[in-house]
Amino acid sequence: MKKTLLLSEIFPPVKGGSGRWFWEVYTRIATGNVVVAAGQDDKSDEVDSISPLKTYRLPLSSWSWGLKSLTGLKYYFRALRAVLKVVKQNDIEVIHCGRCLPEGFIGFLISKIKGIPYICYVHGEDVETAATSRELSWIVNKALGGATRLIANSQNTADILLNKWHTDPAKTMVFNPGVDASLFIPAPPSQEVRSQLGWESKSVILTVGRLQERKGHDKLIEALPSIIERIPNALYAIIGDGERKSALHALVKDLNLAEHVLFMSELNDEQMIQCYQQCDVFVLPNRTVGSDIEGFGMVLVEAQACERPVIAGDSGGTSETMLLGETGFIVDCTQPQALAEKICDLLENDTLREMMGKAGRNHVQQTLDWPVLSEKIATEFNKL
Template sequence: MKQKILLYTENFPPIEGGSGRWFWELYNRLDSDKVVIVTHDVKGCSDIDASVDAAVVRIPLQSPEWGLKSVQGLKFYWRSVLALKRLVKQYDIDEVHCGRVIHEGVTAWLLSLFTGLKYRCFIHGEDVETAATSREQSMMVKQVCKHAHTLICNSENSKNLTQKLGYDSGEKCVVLHPGADVERFVPKPLDTQFRNAMGWADKFVVLTVGRLQQRKGQDYFIRALPDIVKAIPNCLYVVIGSGECKGELVELVEQLNLHAHVQFQAGLDDQTLISCYQQCDRFVLPNRTIANDIEGFGMVLVEAQACGKPVVAGDSGGTRETMKIGTTGHIIDCSTAESIAKEIVPILTTPSLSPDVYREHVMSHFTWEGHLGKFIAIMDE
C-alpha cells in the first residue's frame, strides 16, 4: 500500500462501540507512517492514543445537527471542511477514509467538490437505512456514495441495503467483515476464582456485550427470562455495556423481580471483559430491528466464538454472517420476548461442542491478519 491515508471518524476508542473498535484494530495494523487518525476529542483518550502507532489528531466532531438545511449544520460542516482541508495538506494525505456516510462522508464529499479529494466511506447498514427515512439525509448519502471511490460495507447485508436503497449500483460496494484479535480472544479453562469474584458461582451464565439500546434487545431477553429460568433455574443473564436504555433495563429487572438472574456490568478493563467472554456459558446478542435501526454485523459474536463459545443472535441485519448456523451459532426470532423464550431454551439446554469448533470458524474467516490483506487489496485496486 503506497498511499497515505487519513481516517476521519467520530467513533473511535475510548468511545464505546463496534465500529470504533474495528477502526482501531484495522488501522493500527497498517504502517504507522502511512496513517493519520482524525477523531473526536474526548476525555480519557490519552491511553488509547498512546496505544496507536500512527499519529492521532483530536478535534471536535460532534454536532446536534447533521443536516445542510439548518444553520447549526451548515456551521458544523463549514468548520469541518476547513479543518479536514488543513489536515490533508499538513500531512500530505492521498485519500480520506470516512467512518460513516453521515457526517464524516458528507464533509469529505463537500471538500472533494473543491479539491478533487479521493475518499472512501464505510457503510454499517443502520446508517444508510436510517438516512433513507429523511429526504434531506437521503440526498446527502446519495451524493456521498456517488462521489466516493469505494464503499466499504461491513456485511453482505449492508451491501444489499445500500444497493436496494439506490445509493450504489453495485460498482463501488465491497464487503469487509470486522474480525477478532485471535491472540487476545482465546479459549480458557474454567476459572472458578474469576467466576466466584464475579458472582457467577454455580450459575449458567448467558452473556451479552454491547451498547444498551433497543436494537440490541437486552430488554426483550430480560422479559423472556422468567420462562428461561423455569427451564434453567440457575440462569444468570450478564449484561455488559452502557447506554441510553440503562435506567429502563434496571427498572424492568425490578418489576419482574429478577435481581437474582440479571447482572449489569460496565466500564470493565479489556482483560476483565475478555475473561467474561472466556468464562460465560453462552453468548447471546438478541438484536431486533427498531424502525430502520439494525445490527449491521455484530463483532461481539465473532469475539465470543474466538473464545470458544457458542452464540445466539436475532434474525435481523448481518448477524447470520458471523457464524456457521447450526454449528457455531443459531439465529432466532427476537422480535418478541415470547419467541426468544420459545426458541432459545432448547438451544441453551443442548450441550455445547468443543471450544475448538467455534474458534476454528473464526480462524478460518475472521482473523485481523486475513482482513488486513483484503483491506490492502481493496486499497491497491
C-alpha cells in the same frame, strides 16, 4: 499505499465496533502513510501516546448533521476547515471516511474543493436511519455517489446499498469486521474467576452491547421466567451502558428478577474477555426497530473466538457472523418464548455447546481474524 487520512469521529478511546475495526486494521497496515483525524475525548491522550498512527483530534461531533439548521451549517464549516488543515499539512492523497454521515459528506466536499478521492465505510444502520429523512437522504446520496469505493460491513449492508440506494456494484464491496483471535481466546472454567464476576455456580447467559432498544435486552429479560422454569440457576449478565438502562432496571424489578439479572459496567479489557470465556452461552437478542438494524455484530465474533456458542436476532447482518446451526443460531427475538427455548436447549446440552464452541473458534480463525482481514483490505487499498 497512498498517503491516507482516516476520518472517523468514532475511534478509540471512544467505545464502538466501528472504532475498534479501524484501530485494528489501520494499526496493522500503517507504513507511515496513514494519518487519523478522529473525534475528541477526555481520554484521547492515553490512546494517542501509544498509537503507531499520527492522530489529530478534531471537532467531529454534532447533534445535527443536516444543512437546514444553523447548527448543522456551523458544524460542517468548522469540521471541514479543520480536516482541510490536516489534509494540507500531511499532503493527503486519499481519504477514508468512517461513515457516510457526516464523514462521507465531508469527504465529498473535500473532493469537490481539492479533487482528492475518498472511500466510505457503510455500517447498515447509518444508511437505514438516514433514509427516513429527505434532507439526510440527499446528503448521504452525495456521499455515496462521490466515493470511489464503498466498503460495507456485511452482505446485508451491501444489499441495502445496491437495492435501496442504487449504488454502483463495481465500487460496492464487503469487508467484515473481525477479532484478534490471539487476544480473544478460550479458557477452561474457573470458579475463582466466576466468583470474582459474581457468577458463582450460575448458568450464565451473556450479552455485550450498548443498552439501546434494537439490542433487545428487554426481550431476553421477558424470556427469563420461562428459562428459569427449566434452568433454575440461570443468570443473565448484561455488559454495557446506554439510554435504556433505567427502563431495563425497572423491567427487572417489575418481573421480580433481581436475583437472575446482573448489570455489569466499567470492566477493563481483561475482565471483558473473562466474561466471554466463562459464560455458558452468548446472546445478542437484537431486532429491527423502525429503520434501526444491527449492521454486523462484532460481539458475536468475539464470543465465538472464545469458543462460546452464540444466538442472535434475525436483523441486519448478524447471520453473517456465524455458521448457522454449526457455531450459532438465528432466532426471532421479538418472541421471548422462541428465545427462551433456544437458550434452554443449549444450556441443557453440554456436548452441543462444546462442539459449537470449538467450531466457532475455528470459523473465526479462518475467516474473521484481524491479520487475515487486514491483509485482504490492504490489498484493495493498494489498488486505489
